Every structure is written in structure tokens, then in C-alpha cells.
Amino acid sequence: MVTAMKNMPQATKPAFSESELAEFASKGRQILALLKSKGLYKPLKTYPARLEEGRITYGEGRPITAFEKFLGYYDKIANIANSPSISIVTDFSVARCFCKYVSAAGMDRVVLDGESDERYTKRSVKALDKFREITGVEGSFQFSIVRVKKYSKAKGLGESAAVAEATSRALVGNVFGDAAAKDNEYVSRFARLVSGSGTRAATGGMSIWASFPGIGEAECYAARLPVDTSKLHFAVFPDFHNIQTMDAHGIASSSEFYATWIKNKYDRVLKLIGAGFDLEDLMRYAQADTFRLRALLMSGGVAIDTEKSLSLINAVSSFQQGGGRVWLTADTGPSIVVMSDDKDELDAFVSGQRSRPIYGHVPELTGLSPDAAAMAKATDFFNSIR
Amino acid sequence: MVTAMKNMPQATKPAFSESELAEFASKGRQILALLKSKGLYKPLKTYPARLEEGRITYGEGRPITAFEKFLGYYDKIANIANSPSISIVTDFSVARCFCKYVSAAGMDRVVLDGESDERYTKRSVKALDKFREITGVEGSFQFSIVRVKKYSKAKGLGESAAVAEATSRALVGNVFGDAAAKDNEYVSRFARLVSGSGTRAATGGMSIWASFPGIGEAECYAARLPVDTSKLHFAVFPDFHNIQTMDAHGIASSSEFYATWIKNKYDRVLKLIGAGFDLEDLMRYAQADTFRLRALLMSGGVAIDTEKSLSLINAVSSFQQGGGRVWLTADTGPSIVVMSDDKDELDAFVSGQRSRPIYGHVPELTGLSPDAAAMAKATDFFNSIR
Numbered sequence: 001m002v003t004a005m006k007n008m009p010q011a012t013k014p015a016f017s018e019s020e021l022a023e024f025a026s027k028g029r030q031i032l033a034l035l036k037s038k039g040l041y042k043p044l045k046t047y048p049a050r051l052e053e054g055r056i057t058y059g060e061g062r063p064i065t066a067f068e069k070f071l072g073y074y075d076k077i078a079n080i081a082n083s084p085s086i087s088i089v090t091d092f093s094v095a096r097c098f099c100k101y102v103s104a105a106g107m108d109r110v111v112l113d114g115e116s117d118e119r120y121t122k123r124s125v126k127a128l129d130k131f132r133e134i135t136g137v138e139g140s141f142q143f144s145i146v147r148v149k150k151y152s153k154a155k156g157l158g159e160s161a162a163v164a165e166a167t168s169r170a171l172v173g174n175v176f177g178d179a180a181a182k183d184n185e186y187v188s189r190f191a192r193l194v195s196g197s198g199t200r201a202a203t204g205g206m207s208i209w210a211s212f213p214g215i216g217e218a219e220c221y222a223a224r225l226p227v228d229t230s231k232l233h234f235a236v237f238p239d240f241h242n243i244q245t246m247d248a249h250g251i252a253s254s255s256e257f258y259a260t261w262i263k264n265k266y267d268r269v270l271k272l273i274g275a276g277f278d279l280e281d282l283m284r285y286a287q288a289d290t291f292r293l294r295a296l297l298m299s300g301g302v303a304i305d306t307e308k309s310l311s312l313i314n315a316v317s318s319f320q321q322g323g324g325r326v327w328l329t330a331d332t333g334p335s336i337v338v339m340s341d342d343k344d345e346l347d348a349f350v351s352g353q354r355s356r357p358i359y360g361h362v363p364e365l366t367g368l369s370p371d372a373a374a375m376a377k378a379t380d381f382f383n384s385i386r
Numbered sequence: 387m388v389t390a391m392k393n394m395p396q397a398t399k400p401a402f403s404e405s406e407l408a409e410f411a412s413k414g415r416q417i418l419a420l421l422k423s424k425g426l427y428k429p430l431k432t433y434p435a436r437l438e439e440g441r442i443t444y445g446e447g448r449p450i451t452a453f454e455k456f457l458g459y460y461d462k463i464a465n466i467a468n469s470p471s472i473s474i475v476t477d478f479s480v481a482r483c484f485c486k487y488v489s490a491a492g493m494d495r496v497v498l499d500g501e502s503d504e505r506y507t508k509r510s511v512k513a514l515d516k517f518r519e520i521t522g523v524e525g526s527f528q529f530s531i532v533r534v535k536k537y538s539k540a541k542g543l544g545e546s547a548a549v550a551e552a553t554s555r556a557l558v559g560n561v562f563g564d565a566a567a568k569d570n571e572y573v574s575r576f577a578r579l580v581s582g583s584g585t586r587a588a589t590g591g592m593s594i595w596a597s598f599p600g601i602g603e604a605e606c607y608a609a610r611l612p613v614d615t616s617k618l619h620f621a622v623f624p625d626f627h628n629i630q631t632m633d634a635h636g637i638a639s640s641s642e643f644y645a646t647w648i649k650n651k652y653d654r655v656l657k658l659i660g661a662g663f664d665l666e667d668l669m670r671y672a673q674a675d676t677f678r679l680r681a682l683l684m685s686g687g688v689a690i691d692t693e694k695s696l697s698l699i700n701a702v703s704s705f706q707q708g709g710g711r712v713w714l715t716a717d718t719g720p721s722i723v724v725m726s727d728d729k730d731e732l733d734a735f736v737s738g739q740r741s742r743p744i745y746g747h748v749p750e751l752t753g754l755s756p757d758a759a760a761m762a763k764a765t766d767f768f769n770s771i772r
Contacts, residue, residue: 256650257643264642295685301677303696310689
């Protein structure tokens with residue numbers, strides 16, 4: 001099934017006006033101040049670096065499903081987003097990462113699911129360069145990452161966030177020790193360097209990443225929100241498209257509609273804070289933002305939906321018209337998450353669908369203890385690097 | 387195939403700011419002045435009304451394919467659009483309309499393709515009320531309209547424009563005589579009352595409708611552009627979706643992206659005028675505006691594409707990436723028009739597609755002479771009305 005234009009032209013940087021940038025910075029500061037006043041955003045602790053040649057550490061990461069979506073970086077090196085964003089962590093997959101420290105420079109390596117991965121290596125070296133610049137540590141870091149998924153093939157299920165969290169957790173543990181690796185905000189800050197969405201993965205549950213133009217790099221991490229996610233029932237209908245490489249950030253931020261999207265996102269986040277992060281508001285906003293995100297991509301000629309995802313979108317709409325309490329959310333892929341604050345409503349919706357979804361949960365915090373077989377396999381990989 | 391959300395919530399009026407409205411009015415005036423200075427927009431002639439009980443007149447109308455798209459009315463009674471728009475007339479279908487004058491009030495009737503049509507009757511009475519208000523004529527008008535299409539089933543091929551033109555041409559001929567019915571700008575003004583896109587149908591060829599907030603009703607008609615449409619080669623791949631009723635105007639104008647779309651449309655039209663309506667510019671802009679229009683609908687949860695239309699969009703993109711000179715355009719349906727200024731390029735694209743398109747032409751002006759059988763059938767209909 002063909003779903004979108006291939007080989008889109010290279011995206012360009014969005015042209016925010018000076019007054020827009022000032023407005024975003026002002027509202028971003030306001031959001032940060034509100035979160036701080038509610039005790040949600042705390043200053044980061046500091047941990048001393050203790051490097052040890054050949055040390056291997058382990059970290060896990062979970063994927064995210066976005067509510068208030070994020071696309072577009074203000075600072076592409078430090079991964080500062082143009083806007084705040086909100087997501088939940090899910091258990092649709094897990095990323096498991098081993099990290100080895102090597103004191104020699106120029107030895108950064110990444111193996112993903114048993115294979116060297118050009119894309120992840122490149123992204124990793126960029127992130128590590130920034131990490132070394134920030135922390136002052138020297139030497140190289142080698143990563144062996146395995147993704148375990150509950151589905152065979154899908155796009156838009158937040159795997160890159162899981163990888164970002166896992167690598168950051170293993171890296172932070174390696175350099176700063178176990179206490180730092182268990183400090184979710186600390187892990188969040190460095191997960192951001194790998195992938196923006198990883199910032200929110202690291203803090204677990206429902207989290208906000210209050211990024212904005214002009215925020216300091218050291219302030220730029222996510223905060224867990226006081227949302228009882230045990231009341232959130234959800235299931236995903238995994239789906240994939242054949243868009244080989246899609247620069248969703250570039251396409252969206254090149255849209256003439258992008259500035260309006262960012263501007264209104266600040267206002268929505270302020271409203272959500274004002275209403276105490278009401279779950280129904282969050283779900284309703286997530287559905288509306290799903291369509292806006294698709295609109296941004298569509299305005300650049302990219303359609304990410306499939307016949308299956310369009311059918312699900314239609315089914316959710318019909319269910320809502322009939323008074324049903326389910327909402328949908330999706331990221332930059334055709335996989336559709338359907339959710340409710342009432343399990344019976346979700347079940348009723350699901351029972352009316354031809355395809356079977358995977359029910360999800362917001363997991364407890366991810367582990368730091370590897371299994372022995374995985375450790376042995378990772379050690380083999382590290383030994384193979386000369 | 388399910389293609390979009392059904393039963394969308396009722397759309398709301400767009401909230402333009404005062405400064406946006408002032409900007410639109412100012413740029414609209416500028417566009418009108420430029421068109422006048424180039425001799426393209428001429429003041430309307432006046433024709434005296436000469437009513438005759440029982441007179442039957444005939445008019446034809448052709449559909450349009452939009453380049454700079456139009457969605458959203460500033461004045462929903464007089465059908466003043468929020469922005470200028472540009473389209474070509476095509477020969478994918480023709481609407482043939484008989485109009486009978488009855489001096490008694492309250493006898494307006496419409497039959498479409500041999501059947502009374504609630505939607506067209508309602509739209510027609512609204513248009514006729516405005517027509518009677520503007521012209522001061524009294525009495526009722528009865529219409530028998532037949533659409534003849536080159537395809538069996540398709541959405542987005544501008545049929546309502548054809549109907550608007552045909553009814554206006556027959557009506558104008560009935561009230562103001564043959565000379566008025568041949569005066570395309572005069573017909574355009576009243577076609578507007580039936581359907582905005584009909585405004586551009588009436589003037590034929592490539593036309594601009596320089597509508598804007600604040601334009602006088604009597605100024606609000608389309609102008610033929612000096613574009614040699616014999617150099618434009620195009621073909622449509624007809625397609626349909628199962629969205630029963632879609633208020634595309636309402637959905638688009640409720641989008642948070644709508645104001646930006648309108649604002650930038652003024653600037654694009656000014657650029658097109660400045661460059662003398664270059665055919666390649668027009669095609670390139672038409673393709674980009676196709677995606678923006680889809681984005682506006684998508685932001686309201688409405689996806690109008692099908693697997694077939696997405697496949698064609700993808701194919702055009704690939705062809706362009708390979709240096710091919712074809713562009714696409716589409717309205718609010720999944721039917722995709724592919725076009726080029728080089729017939730060989732269009733043929734090369736078409737030969738690579740599995741489905742066969744219908745080649746189109748920009749027709750010469752539409753006729754005023756009915757065939758005898760159609761006239762007999764319409765007379766039967768009119769006689770059946772008591």
C-alpha cells in the first residue's frame with residue numbers, strides 16, 4: 001500500500017518572527033514557573049563523574065505515546081524543542097541497553113538489535129559529543145541495544161524514545177553511578193540529546209517536557225505529572241507505512257501552519273495546567289492534536305495514514321457520535337491508540353472492530369538489572385570492537 | 387473503503403481579527419486594481435429585465451478544477467469568499483439547464499437529473515431570493531437540470547460549478563435576454579449566488595474570482611485570465627469517497643490553520659499577477675495548494691484520500707523527483723488531476739499508471755442552444771408543476 005509522497009524535498013528551518021519567539025519564551029517560562037510552583041519541576045541534583053575503564057552498565061527504556069505532540073527543534077544540537085509536549089509511557093515495547101566505557105577517544109559505537117546501525121551510530125555520536133561537552137568527561141561509549149516489541153511491524157509507537165531512555169540510563173549509570181541512573185529527571189536531560197521524545201520517556205507515567213526557545217540546556221528535562229494513569233485504559237492497533245525515511249520534524253516545521261500550531265500548543269498546555277491535568281481534557285486534546293499533526297505533514301504532501309488507520313479514525317468518530325467515551329491518539333505513523341477513562345467503553349469499542357489491538361499499560365519504572373544471557377551477548381559485542 | 391470521519395461536529399465561523407480583515411480587504415482591493423489596470427476586470431454592463439410569463443430559456447455550464455483553491459465564505463448569503471481563487475474550466479462534464487418563468491410567487495422548483503432534489507431546491511431558493519432582491523424582479527423560476535458526465539462516479543470534479551453556471555445562464559437569459567446570457571461576467575455574478583466555484587465556471591478558460599471581505603456584491607464576479615490554456619495538458623483519475631455530506635467550507639474555516647491559509651493565498655495571487663500568470667507557477671502553486679486544502683480538512687479530522695488517490699500522489703512525486711514535468715491538482719475529493727505544459731510528459735506519466743485517466747480540455751464557451759429531445763423533456767417537467 002502506497003501511503004505518501006516519497007523523497008520529499010529537504011525541509012527548511014521555520015521562520016518564527018521575533019515577536020513569536022518572544023511569546024514562546026514568555027509562555028514557556030510561565031509554564032515552567034507554574035510547574036515549579038506545584039512542586040512538579042525540581043532543580044536537578046548533581047553527581048560527580050566516576051569513570052572506570054571497561055565498565056559495563058545496563059539501562060532500560062520504554063516507548064511513549066504522545067498527547068500534546070512534539071515536532072520541530074529550536075536547537076538541533078542540544079535538542080531543545082520549539083514547544084512543550086506531553087506523553088505517556090507505554091509497555092508496547094522495551095529497549096534494553098548495555099553501555100561500556102573506553103577511555104580512548106574516537107571509539108563510540110552502537111549496535112542495535114545485533115547489527116551496527118549507521119543512523120543510530122551517527123545520532124549517538126552527536127549526542128555523546130554534546131554529553132561530553134556538557135559534563136566534561138572524556139573517552140568513548142559503546143552501546144548494545146536490543147528492542148523487544150509486542151508487535152511485529154509498526155510505525156509511530158515511540159520506539160526511538162525507548163532507545164533514548166535506555167541509552168541515557170545506561171550512560172548515566174556508567175558515568176555517574178546507580179543513584180544517578182535512578183534519578184529520572186537526570187536521565188531525562190541526557191535522553192533528550194538522543195531523541196526529544198526520550199526526554200518524556202525517562203520520567204515515566206504521564207510527563208511534560210516544558211521545552212521552549214531560550215530555555216537553558218540544564219533546565220530542559222521532563223517532569224512527571226500528577227495524573228493517575230491507572231485510570232487510563234488504552235489499546236493500540238499497530239500499523240505501518242512504507243515511507244522509508246521521513247523527516248517529520250523538517251516537514252512539519254516547514255509548513256506555513258507550523259507557527260500557529262506551536263503558538264496554540266502553548267495556550268493548550270497552559271489550559272491543561274490550569275485545569276489540573278484533567279484526564280478527559282488530555283484525551284480530547286490528544287485526539288485533536290493527532291489531526292493537527294497529520295495536517296502539518298499533509299500540507300507538505302505527506303499522508304501517513306493507511307486504509308486501516310482511516311477506518312479506525314472513522315470508527316472512533318462514529319463511536320463518539322453515539323455517545324461513546326473513547327478517544328484516539330497517534331504519532332507520526334498510522335498506528336492508532338484508542339483510549340478511555342472507562343475500561344468497559346474501551347472494550348465495547350474494541351469488540352466492534354475487525355482487527356485485534358494490543359492492550360497497553362503505563363508501566364512502573366523500568367529496570368536496571370539485565371538478564372545474564374543478554375549481558376553475555378553484549379559482552380561479546382564489546383569484545384569484538386578493537 | 388472508509389476514508390474519513392463521518393458526522394463531523396457543526397463547524398463554526400472563523401474568527402478573523404480586525405487587522406486580518408483589514409489586510410484581506412486591502413490586498414483584495416489591490417488585486418482588483420491590478421486586474422483592472424491590465425484590462426482584465428471590466429465593469430459590468432446593465433441589462434433591463436424583460437419578464438414573460440411561461441418563457442423557457444436554456445443555458446449550459448462546465449465544471450471547474452481549482453488551482454488556487456477556495457473554501458470559506460465571508461458572506462454566506464451573497465456568497466462572498468474570504469479570498470481570491472483561480473481555476474480552469476474543464477470538459478469532464480456538462481450541465482444543461484432549462485429555466486421557466488412563472489409570474490406567481492412561491493413557485494420556485496428544481497429538478498436535477500430527472501428528480502426533485504431537496505438540496506438543490508433549497509440552495510436555489512436562497513440564490514433566487516438574493517437574485518430577486520438584487521434585480522427587483524418578481525415571480526418564480528423553475529429549473530430542469532441534467533448533468534452529463536464522462537465518468538460514472540467521482541467526487542471533486544466541480545459539478546456544482548457547472549450546475550451554478552448553467553442555472554445562472556438560463557436564468558439571466560430568461561430575465562435579461564440573449565445578450566446578457568452571452569455576457570460571461572454578468573452570468574458569473576449570478577452563478578456566484580448558487581455556488582462560489584460557479585463564479586469562475588461562467589467566465590471560462592483560466593479565471594480568477596477576486597473576492598475579498600468587503601467587496602461589493604455587484605463587483606464580485608470572475609475574470610478570464612490571459613493564459614493560453616491550449617498549452618495546458620491534463621487528465622483526471624476519477625475517484626470517490628463515501629463521505630455522505632461534508633461541509634468542507636465549515637470544516638476548513640474552523641481550522642486553526644485557516645487564517646494563515648487565507649493570508650498567504652492573497653500573497654500568492656499577487657505574485658501570480660506580478661509574474662503575468664506563468665503557467666508553470668500556476669501548476670506548481672496548484673499542487674502545493676492541493677496539499678494545504680487537504681491539511682485544512684485533516685486538521686478537522688477529515689481525510690478525503692483513498693488508497694488510489696494516495697498512490698497517484700506518490701506516483702506524481704516520484705515522477706517529479708526523476709525530473710518529470712507533471713503536477714497534480716485536486717479539489718475536496720479524491721479525484722486527482724495530473725497536468726503538464728508538455729503533452730509528452732503527461733503521456734509518459736499516464737503510461738506508467740495502472741488506472742486509465744480521462745484526458746480533458748479547456749472547452750470553448752458553452753452553448754445556448756438545447757437539443758429538441760431535452761427541451762421536450764423539460765417542457766413535460768414544467769407542465770407537471772401546478
